[in-house]
Amino acid sequence: MTVAVVLLTTAFVTVVALLAAAGAGKLARMDNTSYPTALTRAATTFVAVITLAAVVAGTLVALLT
Structure with a gap:
């Protein structure tokens, strides 16, 4: 059960990051x-969302253990 939850959460975070990046690229255009500037803004947004998700996950793990 735990592996399924981790995989679904990872997929959800990836989809959200891709949608945010697409939105940032579209707004830049x-x-x-x-x-190239729009692609850079989209990539920066994607990395920011993934980093934020990793920080939140790390904080939750530290708090719940």
Whole structure:
């Protein structure tokens, strides 16, 4: 059961990060930036969401053990 929860949570966080990155890239393009700049903003957003999820997971593990 625990492995299934971890896999589903990982998939959910990845999907949320991809959606946030796509939104950031689209907003950057709507702001008339170049494609490389929009891609950089999307990548930065993706990394930020993944990092935030890792920090929250680490904090929860520390608090619950």
